[in-house]
Amino acid sequence: MAHATSIQYEPVAEIGGGAYGTVYKARDTESGQFVALKSVRVQTDQNGLPTSTVREVALLRRLEQFDHPNVVRLMDVCATQRSDQETKVTLVFEHVDQDLKTYLERAPAPGLSPDRIKDLMRQLLCGLAFLHSNRVMHRDLKPENILVTSQGQVKLADFGLARIYSCHMALTPVVVTLWYRPPEVLLQSSYATPVDIWSTGCIFAEMFRRKPLFCGESEVDQLGKIFEVIGLPPEDEWPTDVTLSRKNFPPLIPRPIADFVSEINEQGAQLLLNMLTFDPLKRISALNALEHPYFRDEETLTQTKS
Amino acid sequence: MSNVQLSSSAQERLVARRTFPLHRRTSVCRNLFGPVDHDELSREMKAKMREISERDQQRWNFNFEANTPLDGDYEWEEVPVDKSPAFYQDSVQNGRTRVPATPVKQCPSSDSVLPETPSMDVLERLVVPESSSTPCQVEVNQENRTDKLNSGKPSHRQVPCVTRKRTATTDNNTHITDFFVKRKRAADRKSNDMSACHLSKSPIPVEQTPRKRIR
Numbered sequence: 001m002a003h004a005t006s007i008q009y010e011p012v013a014e015i016g017g018g019a020y021g022t023v024y025k026a027r028d029t030e031s032g033q034f035v036a037l038k039s040v041r042v043q044t045d046q047n048g049l050p051t052s053t054v055r056e057v058a059l060l061r062r063l064e065q066f067d068h069p070n071v072v073r074l075m076d077v078c079a080t081q082r083s084d085q086e087t088k089v090t091l092v093f094e095h096v097d098q099d100l101k102t103y104l105e106r107a108p109a110p111g112l113s114p115d116r117i118k119d120l121m122r123q124l125l126c127g128l129a130f131l132h133s134n135r136v137m138h139r140d141l142k143p144e145n146i147l148v149t150s151q152g153q154v155k156l157a158d159f160g161l162a163r164i165y166s167c168h169m170a171l172t173p174v175v176v177t178l179w180y181r182p183p184e185v186l187l188q189s190s191y192a193t194p195v196d197i198w199s200t201g202c203i204f205a206e207m208f209r210r211k212p213l214f215c216g217e218s219e220v221d222q223l224g225k226i227f228e229v230i231g232l233p234p235e236d237e238w239p240t241d242v243t244l245s246r247k248n249f250p251p252l253i254p255r256p257i258a259d260f261v262s263e264i265n266e267q268g269a270q271l272l273l274n275m276l277t278f279d280p281l282k283r284i285s286a287l288n289a290l291e292h293p294y295f296r297d298e299e300t301l302t303q304t305k306s
Numbered sequence: 307m308s309n310v311q312l313s314s315s316a317q318e319r320l321v322a323r324r325t326f327p328l329h330r331r332t333s334v335c336r337n338l339f340g341p342v343d344h345d346e347l348s349r350e351m352k353a354k355m356r357e358i359s360e361r362d363q364q365r366w367n368f369n370f371e372a373n374t375p376l377d378g379d380y381e382w383e384e385v386p387v388d389k390s391p392a393f394y395q396d397s398v399q400n401g402r403t404r405v406p407a408t409p410v411k412q413c414p415s416s417d418s419v420l421p422e423t424p425s426m427d428v429l430e431r432l433v434v435p436e437s438s439s440t441p442c443q444v445e446v447n448q449e450n451r452t453d454k455l456n457s458g459k460p461s462h463r464q465v466p467c468v469t470r471k472r473t474a475t476t477d478n479n480t481h482i483t484d485f486f487v488k489r490k491r492a493a494d495r496k497s498n499d500m501s502a503c504h505l506s507k508s509p510i511p512v513e514q515t516p517r518k519r520i521r
Binding site: 021022023024025026027028029030035036037038039072076078079080081088090092093095096097098099101102144145147157158 | 355358359362365366368370371373375379380381382383384385386387389390391392393394395
């Protein structure tokens with residue numbers, strides 16, 4: 001391989017091999033661009049990396065070629081074998097300073113303007129429509145893995161990694177938030193891309209509320225909180241392949257969404273309900289959501305509430 | 307990781323083994339390319355891996371093995387976790403302990419939702435006619451696809467799954483994959499019919515079709 005390099009560069013902070021609680025971040029002194037490392041240790045056997053991991057990485061790289069504006073850039077993937085049982089996979093991502101969680105926290109007093117929310121939502125759905133049309137489900141969409149650049153550009157992150165983590169998840173107790181999980185996942189029924197739309201709905205509401213919509217503490221509790229808002233779904237919509245019976249929940253009727261998301265306009269509320277639809281088959285798709293009247297008024301200047 | 311060539315051969319072997327657990331020792335086809343010099347192969351692999359690692363290290367002026375920055379175009383710094391979006395945090399945490407940024411609960415069932423289905427799902431998305439191993443695998447796993455794709459638990463095999471999956475697929479545009487699946491199904495059916503009508507003509511079990519295509 002080639003030669004010692006010429007250019008000298010500024011020193012680096014000290015490192016602790018796999019130091020806990022820090023992130024490696026770098027600036028490309030040529031382009032000024034920031035990158036950050038994210039590494040995952042993957043269990044291996046005599047066949048090397050699990051094929052699922054290899055494919056997942058291949059998929060991420062393939063998606064990368066589309067250069068979608070609303071998806072975080074994955075610049076490289078580097079693998080190093082640590083032992084016979086373990087390989088470290090380091091993903092080199094573009095670095096974005098904040099995620100939607102901090103973005104919402106930092107938003108000055110009255111919160112985000114309706115236009116800002118609409119813009120964020122449009123970008124989020126664009127990114128999602130892109131992933132879905134490539135048959136990628138995010139599965140764990142939440143404000144923490146939606147990055148927002150200083151220019152207000154939305155970039156989805158952390159999709160497709162579930163599989164890479166999964167080796168660990170199987171071995172160690174996993175911690176996951178339930179707040180953005182759709183009923184079909186909470187019920188452990190079958191699921192597909194509509195899961196992300198549910199999460200998007202929760203996030204949509206959160207943009208107005210600046211606090212999460214459903215804060216459950218267990219699967220059942222989460223479902224209960226959901227039904228308090230959308231009502232208990234009719235018997236025929238309850239999945240048949242689940243252990244948790246509908247009878248476990250009180251017969252709640254839907255409450256007006258404006259009770260929970262006060263600033264939202266009528267079309268926004270309508271779109272929100274289309275996203276927070278119990279039956280995944282009836283839930284709106286990312287592409288259709290982009291066509292929703294809520295987004296239509298953009299060119300003609302924002303109507304309603306301001 | 308640019309070791310696509312490396313992994314594909316390994317995958318092929320894997321596929322073959324998974325598909326034909328019973329035949330794998332006896333099958334003539336296994337030896338078509340003669341004996342494998344495992345030492346040589348392993349040497350080559352290691353050399354290739356080293357080459358790739360060096361390239362990575364040079365490109366990013368970062369020693370991924372030791373997890374230490376080196377001199378180069380990238381100015382590395384170590385940032386405290388709270389100064390960076392949670393998404394990057396996982397990075398140095400070995401993936402073992404993902405610090406919850408929101409109140410959370412320990413949820414063993416959730417991993418069954420996610421990892422349970424690893425390969426099939428990805429397969430679905432990666433099916434393109436460019437690699438020799440992928441199409442075969444798809445065909446191999448084809449039967450498992452519907453329930454594997456979208457159900458958290460393998461036992462939840464039921465009609466609604468299928469419907470759901472279909473809808474999810476049709477409003478997206480993964481035509482290549484669809485094409486593959488259909489083709490395989492058609493082929494499957496055909497060979498079934500054939501073996502029914504002309505037993506002598508095609509006694510080969512359906513599962514053997516992919517094998518031919520591996521080559």
